[in-house]
Amino acid sequence: MIKVSQLSKKYADQTVLNLEHLEIPKGQSFGLVGNNGAGKTTFFSLLLDLIQPTTGYISSNDVVIKDSEDWKPFTAAFIDETFLIGYLTPEEYFYFIGELRGQSKADVTALLNGFEDFFHGEILEQKKYLRDLSKGNQKKVGIVATFIGNPEVVILDEPFANLDPTTQIRLKGIIKDLASKSGVTVLVSSHDLMHVTDVCERIVVLEKGQLVKDIKTAPATLKELEAYFAGTAEKPVISESSASEVSGEPNTTLESETPTS
Amino acid sequence: MIKQFFSLEWKAFIRASSFQTNLAMKILMGFGALYFVVVFLALGVGVFFIIEEAEIGDPFEVVNRYIIYYLAFDLIFRYSLQKMPVTNIKPFLYLPMTKNKVVRFSLLKTVVSFFNWSHAFFFLPFTIVLITKGYPAEEVIFWHIGMAALIYANNYINVLINNKPFVFYGFLAVMLCLGAGQYFEWFDVTLHTAPFFNWLGSDPLAVIIPLALLGLVSRTSFLYFKKNMYLDAGLASKQEIATTQEYTFLNRFGNLGTFLKNDIRLILRNKRSKMALLGGVFFLFYGLLFFTGAVEAYDGPVWKIFAGIFISGGFLFNFGQFVPSWDSAYYPLMMSQNIKYQDYIRSKWYLIVIATAASTLLALPYIYFGVNAYLAVLVGGIYNIGVNAYLVLWGGAYIKTPIDLASGKKAFGDKQSFNAKTLLLTIPKLLLPLAIFWMISIFAPDEWAFAGVAFTGILGYLFRDKVFNIIEKVYKSEKYKTLEAYKQTS
Numbered sequence: 001m002i003k004v005s006q007l008s009k010k011y012a013d014q015t016v017l018n019l020e021h022l023e024i025p026k027g028q029s030f031g032l033v034g035n036n037g038a039g040k041t042t043f044f045s046l047l048l049d050l051i052q053p054t055t056g057y058i059s060s061n062d063v064v065i066k067d068s069e070d071w072k073p074f075t076a077a078f079i080d081e082t083f084l085i086g087y088l089t090p091e092e093y094f095y096f097i098g099e100l101r102g103q104s105k106a107d108v109t110a111l112l113n114g115f116e117d118f119f120h121g122e123i124l125e126q127k128k129y130l131r132d133l134s135k136g137n138q139k140k141v142g143i144v145a146t147f148i149g150n151p152e153v154v155i156l157d158e159p160f161a162n163l164d165p166t167t168q169i170r171l172k173g174i175i176k177d178l179a180s181k182s183g184v185t186v187l188v189s190s191h192d193l194m195h196v197t198d199v200c201e202r203i204v205v206l207e208k209g210q211l212v213k214d215i216k217t218a219p220a221t222l223k224e225l226e227a228y229f230a231g232t233a234e235k236p237v238i239s240e241s242s243a244s245e246v247s248g249e250p251n252t253t254l255e256s257e258t259p260t261s
Numbered sequence: 262m263i264k265q266f267f268s269l270e271w272k273a274f275i276r277a278s279s280f281q282t283n284l285a286m287k288i289l290m291g292f293g294a295l296y297f298v299v300v301f302l303a304l305g306v307g308v309f310f311i312i313e314e315a316e317i318g319d320p321f322e323v324v325n326r327y328i329i330y331y332l333a334f335d336l337i338f339r340y341s342l343q344k345m346p347v348t349n350i351k352p353f354l355y356l357p358m359t360k361n362k363v364v365r366f367s368l369l370k371t372v373v374s375f376f377n378w379s380h381a382f383f384f385l386p387f388t389i390v391l392i393t394k395g396y397p398a399e400e401v402i403f404w405h406i407g408m409a410a411l412i413y414a415n416n417y418i419n420v421l422i423n424n425k426p427f428v429f430y431g432f433l434a435v436m437l438c439l440g441a442g443q444y445f446e447w448f449d450v451t452l453h454t455a456p457f458f459n460w461l462g463s464d465p466l467a468v469i470i471p472l473a474l475l476g477l478v479s480r481t482s483f484l485y486f487k488k489n490m491y492l493d494a495g496l497a498s499k500q501e502i503a504t505t506q507e508y509t510f511l512n513r514f515g516n517l518g519t520f521l522k523n524d525i526r527l528i529l530r531n532k533r534s535k536m537a538l539l540g541g542v543f544f545l546f547y548g549l550l551f552f553t554g555a556v557e558a559y560d561g562p563v564w565k566i567f568a569g570i571f572i573s574g575g576f577l578f579n580f581g582q583f584v585p586s587w588d589s590a591y592y593p594l595m596m597s598q599n600i601k602y603q604d605y606i607r608s609k610w611y612l613i614v615i616a617t618a619a620s621t622l623l624a625l626p627y628i629y630f631g632v633n634a635y636l637a638v639l640v641g642g643i644y645n646i647g648v649n650a651y652l653v654l655w656g657g658a659y660i661k662t663p664i665d666l667a668s669g670k671k672a673f674g675d676k677q678s679f680n681a682k683t684l685l686l687t688i689p690k691l692l693l694p695l696a697i698f699w700m701i702s703i704f705a706p707d708e709w710a711f712a713g714v715a716f717t718g719i720l721g722y723l724f725r726d727k728v729f730n731i732i733e734k735v736y737k738s739e740k741y742k743t744l745e746a747y748k749q750t751s
Contacts, residue, residue, distance in 0.1 A: 052741050083593060096522075127502050
């Protein structure tokens with residue numbers, strides 16, 4: 001489904017992402033983990049043609065993303081609040097997305113009915129614009145909107161952050177079902193190792209833009225990941241002075257989250 | 262502590278996105294600022310001699326008579342443009358510093374605002390001229406201090422009334438009535454205010470009154486601010502009760518209808534876009550300056566075309582100019598959704614065309630000034646639809662300043678519309694139709710010249726598919742830069 005080839009992204013001299021080869025088959029639930037600045041959001045932005053790769057390309061369903069717009073009909077994503085339209089009510093937003101994806105109003109309503117539990121009575125018919133909803137509720141709207149119109153690829157950046165525990169558990173069920181029952185390729189990033197190992201069949205670890213681990217999820221995976229991240233946390237304390245680590249950290253974060261050209 | 266506040270302010274200033282433009286822009290902006298400084302200075306130096314020349318009385322007394330309007334305008338101007346200092350307070354609330362300090366600094370920030378010190382360019386030279394002309398230095402200097410106190414009092418009054426539109430509109434209504442009363446010679450308010458300002462100019466002791474006023478309003482605004490420094494009081498963002506609007510009648514237009522629906526909601530539900538719409542309505546009345554002969558310089562037939570373009574194009578210039586910045590808050594969504602660029606651009610184009618056609622219809626009463634007057638509007642409308650509707654969309658691709666929809670401030674007079682490329686694009690927008698009209702009118706009657714401009718518009722309309730392809734290419738090549746720029750919210 002998704003093929004990555006010789007992909008890299010550089011800002012000035014800093015390489016923020018460098019993936020030689022990566023293939024994600026159709027219907028896989030794919031997890032992306034890594035510390036801040038690892039390149040997760042950069043990768044997702046490249047997948048959505050929001051930034052241009054320095055070298056290489058990604059293709060989705062044989063469509064080269066940087067060259068063609070034909071990936072749009074079968075791809076849906078929620079990265080952050082810039083994917084929401086603040087002055088719409090949740091209903092209007094869902095129908096707007098529905099219309100763009102060629103869904104009738106009835107289709108969208110039917111889909112929304114299936115998410116009544118997930119919304120917990122706080123989204124629909126609240127007489128509120130999206131801009132006035134809480135962060136968590138905004139996120140719910142954004143996530144559910146990606147399921148409209150039977151997309152083949154769903155990209156969710158940090159979907160579990162800001163959600164309440166009940167919703168997190170429900171969302172895990174939804175994502176699992178999407179991949180296993182409907183054959184949707186789901187790409188999820190998260191800082192919560194437990195959630196990713198619960199949800200994803202495959203987990204890729206990025207560090208400073210490099211792929212360092214590619215794991216097929218098994219019962220031992222969580223332990224393995226925890227050991228890995230505990231290790232990267234300790235490493236600098238032993239090898240470098242802690243002062244340089246402190247000053248280095250925010251830099252790398254900035255590079256990937258707000259790239260400056 | 263104060264030092265840190267200042268360093269924060271300085272960083273906020275030099276790191277603002279609008280400041281980090283290229284050198285050419287900075288130079289242009291510099292010239293713009295210089296221009297205003299020179300105009301103010303010239304006024305400050307010249308006003309004395311102008312009044313003396315016109316022989317309407319002692320210049321100092323004449324200025325004192327009308328200064329009340331100056332102060333009133335200042336307040337109205339501030340209310341609509343000056344930004345309130347509350348915006349960045351939140352991060353300081355829980356830091357270990359007293360509320361008094363935070364409030365004091367926020368208010369202090371307004372003191373150094375352009376809206377205060379720009380007046381010095383007028384008052385300083387005027388005061389100097391007065392002294393050199395032999396007015397008693399001591400009295401003039403105390404008058405100057407009094408005026409400065411009043412300008413600063415305005416600064417704090419603006420802070421106090423900023424969230425009280427009723428007070429402001431009440432004030433505006435009173436000033437309009439007084440202005441009308443003066444114009445039609447029913448009632449002259451200046452006769453009643455002039456003695457006060459004259460007294461201010463003749464008795465140094467009188468300066469106590471403006472200073473006391475300044476002390477009072479600054480203290481009141483300080484207490485007011487402090488009382489409201491809670492997230493659910495003064496710092497709360499107002500929530501509106503939302504209703505879902507379907508606009509089902511637009512469904513028949515398919516994808517286009519989807520966008521149009523959204524754009525209607527965008528315009529009606531956000532402060533900034535509402536102001537743009539209001540501006541468009543305001544432009545409808547612009548023609549009165551031309552067709553009534555109120556301004557002599559505008560009497561030539563060429564200027565009628567100019568008026569026609571503005572009357573029918575109010576929405577086009579106020580709204581169309583800033584496409585796609587209206588969508589800046591959710592541009593990544595628009596760019597990754599199942600949207601073809603062409604559809605997106607076309608929907609905006611249709612919106613502009615519909616609004617321009619509506620404005621042209623609404624301008625029908627201009628027929629009162631003769632058929633030629635309305636013909637100018639009609640021809641302007643055709644040119645706007647045929648040519649300018651593309652050009653604003655084209656220019657919009659180069660304006661990369663995100664728009665904060667929720668804020669009505671900065672709606673005009675902003676650097677956003679000031680950009681070398683968009684400046685270049687105003688040439689075909691305004692000058693080309695004037696040139697066409699002028700050239701044809703040299704050797705043919707005005708009707709032919711009108712027809713020539715209309716024909717250009719129709720020609721532009723016929724080539725629309727070609728032009729859309731070009732605009733699409735421009736938008737695509739600018740896409741990544743635009744996305745990048747919209748990330749910065751000022």
